[in-house]
Amino acid sequence: MHLAPDRDAWRRLVADGLVAAVLLAIGLVGTAAAGAVQGVDPGPAAYPLVVVAAVAVAGRRRWPLTTLAVVTAVTTAYLVLGYPYGPVLLSLFVAVYTVAAHRATRTAAVAGGAALLALLADALVGAHRAGPLGVMPAAAWVVVPFAVGVTVRLSREATARARGDEARRLADAERLRVAREVHDVVGHGLAAIHLQAEIALHLLGRRPEQAEAALTAISRTSKEALDELRVTLTVVRREESADPRAPAPGLGQLPQLRDRLAGAGVPVTVEVSGTPRPLSVAVDLAAYRVVQEALTNVLRHAGPATAAVRVGYASDEVTVEVTDTGRGGTTPPERSGGFGLAGMRERVTALGGTFSAGPAPPGGFRVHARLPLREVA
Numbered sequence: 001m002h003l004a005p006d007r008d009a010w011r012r013l014v015a016d017g018l019v020a021a022v023l024l025a026i027g028l029v030g031t032a033a034a035g036a037v038q039g040v041d042p043g044p045a046a047y048p049l050v051v052v053a054a055v056a057v058a059g060r061r062r063w064p065l066t067t068l069a070v071v072t073a074v075t076t077a078y079l080v081l082g083y084p085y086g087p088v089l090l091s092l093f094v095a096v097y098t099v100a101a102h103r104a105t106r107t108a109a110v111a112g113g114a115a116l117l118a119l120l121a122d123a124l125v126g127a128h129r130a131g132p133l134g135v136m137p138a139a140a141w142v143v144v145p146f147a148v149g150v151t152v153r154l155s156r157e158a159t160a161r162a163r164g165d166e167a168r169r170l171a172d173a174e175r176l177r178v179a180r181e182v183h184d185v186v187g188h189g190l191a192a193i194h195l196q197a198e199i200a201l202h203l204l205g206r207r208p209e210q211a212e213a214a215l216t217a218i219s220r221t222s223k224e225a226l227d228e229l230r231v232t233l234t235v236v237r238r239e240e241s242a243d244p245r246a247p248a249p250g251l252g253q254l255p256q257l258r259d260r261l262a263g264a265g266v267p268v269t270v271e272v273s274g275t276p277r278p279l280s281v282a283v284d285l286a287a288y289r290v291v292q293e294a295l296t297n298v299l300r301h302a303g304p305a306t307a308a309v310r311v312g313y314a315s316d317e318v319t320v321e322v323t324d325t326g327r328g329g330t331t332p333p334e335r336s337g338g339f340g341l342a343g344m345r346e347r348v349t350a351l352g353g354t355f356s357a358g359p360a361p362p363g364g365f366r367v368h369a370r371l372p373l374r375e376v377a
Contacts, residue, residue, distance in 0.1 A: 017058045019094065024054035027087040034086030046083040049074050053091035060098040065111055071095040072115040079122040092119075093145045100149025101156075108146065116142040217263040250284035251276075251311060251320075254291065258309070261295055267306045268295065274313030283371050286347040287311070287320050290355075293344050294322035294367040303327050305364065317353075322367045323360055344369065 027050035035042040056070040075092045079085075096115060100108040119138040258268045279287070291309055298307045305326030312319040341357055344367070348355040353371040360366040 012061050013058075016060050016062075019060070020054055020056075020058035023057055023087070023091050023094065024051060026090060027051070027054050030087040031084070035084040038084040040082070040084040042083050042086070046078065046081075049078040049083075050086075050088050053078070053088050057091055057094050060095060061102060064095075064099045064102050065107075068095040068099050068111050068115060072118050076118040076122060079119070089141050093141055096142050097145035097149040100146045101153045102149075105150060105153075108150065112142055112146045249288045249292075250281075251279070251287050251291075251318075252284075253288065254309065254311070257288075257292060257295065261299070261307070264299060266295070266298055268309060269307075270309045270311070272311045272313070276313055279318060279373065283318065283351060283373065286351055286353075287318060287369065287371055289347055290320050290344045290367065290369045291322055293341075294357075297341075297365070297367075298322075298324045298326060301327065301365075317370055317372050319368070319370045321369075324364045326364050 028047065031042050031046060031050055053071050053074045056067050056074070060067045071091050072095070075088055078088050092115065096112055099111050103111070116139060119142060122138070254270050258270050261268045291311075295307055295309070298305060303326050305324045307322060307324040310319075310321040310323075312321075344357070345355045348369045348371060351371055353369060355369045357367045358365070
């Protein structure tokens with residue numbers, strides 16, 4: 001369970017060890033060369049300081065502040081003793097960069113400021129004093145890595161925030177999708193059950209045999225709705241215990257949907273034009289949900305009515321249309337702007353299709369959706 005973090009820690013330790021080894025090699029080889037250029041003999045006593053500064057870098061990401069303190073102290077001693085400017089400053093460069101890249105800006109600024117004061121003290125009053133003109137080259141060994149480290153850290157934090165925002169956006173989109181699926185399944189089932197219960201209550205006292213048929217339809221509709229809801233939630237949760245053979249809702253289930261509506265008292269005809277063809281899961285589900293939600297609206301709002309479903313298959317698109325003979329002229333609020341129509345529109349437009357809904361010219365209500373067979377990313 002903790003193997004991945006341990007592996008990451010070891011990788012960082014090995015990488016930092018390699019950086020330290022490179023700095024050590026450069027220091028051992030380059031110090032004498034720097035002394036020759038500057039006309040200063042480093043002498044054998046300079047090399048232990050070069051070694052300590054380079055080796056300290058091996059712990060730079062595990063103990064960045066401690067590493068910077070050690071490297072700063074060693075580098076200051078090296079310069080105060082009059083040894084030549086040389087590769088030892090590379091170790092200081094790396095240490096300052098690490099603190100700026102891995103610690104808060106305020107903490108890094110305090111630590112970098114202390115290192116800068118040490119270098120400036122040598123440049124102003126130490127063995128390498130060169131007056132005010134010598135301040136800028138010495139300061140660059142702290143200011144430049146500090147600026148680079150802060151920039152890298154801020155960029156890394158911005159990338160992490162962007163990833164977090166994207167993850168939240170995807171989670172919100174997934175929650176909306178689940179809510180829409182549950183709304184479609186539960187809303188349709190409850191609308192049918194409500195209408196059948198009203199019929200049963202109306203007939204219970206006078207025609208109990210017909211009331212029994214309505215109650216039987218309620219039982220069947222509720223079981224079908226629960227089964228469909230279970231399939232929907234199973235797809236979302238990826239439950240291993242669920243039946244993987246349960247079909248996802250699609251246009252192939254329109255006959256069952258038609259029978260449920262007929263049992264609820266709404267005669268529905270289904271007409272298919274063109275040659276039926278396999279559809280992608282997203283397009284098939286969206287087309288089915290549009291028909292389901294439109295028929296649910298007929299149950300809820302159309303009053304005594306019949307409905308017609310037309311499905312058209314073309315070479316590059318599939319269209320679905322649902323019309324009814326109900327109260328199209330007085331559109332209820334749910335039809336004009338409710339969650340059902342909004343959900344249908346979102347489903348269709350997300351796949352690059354078009355959606356329209358409104359009163360039909362002869363009377364009643366019409367819902368029409370066009371879905372391209374190639375999904376839009």
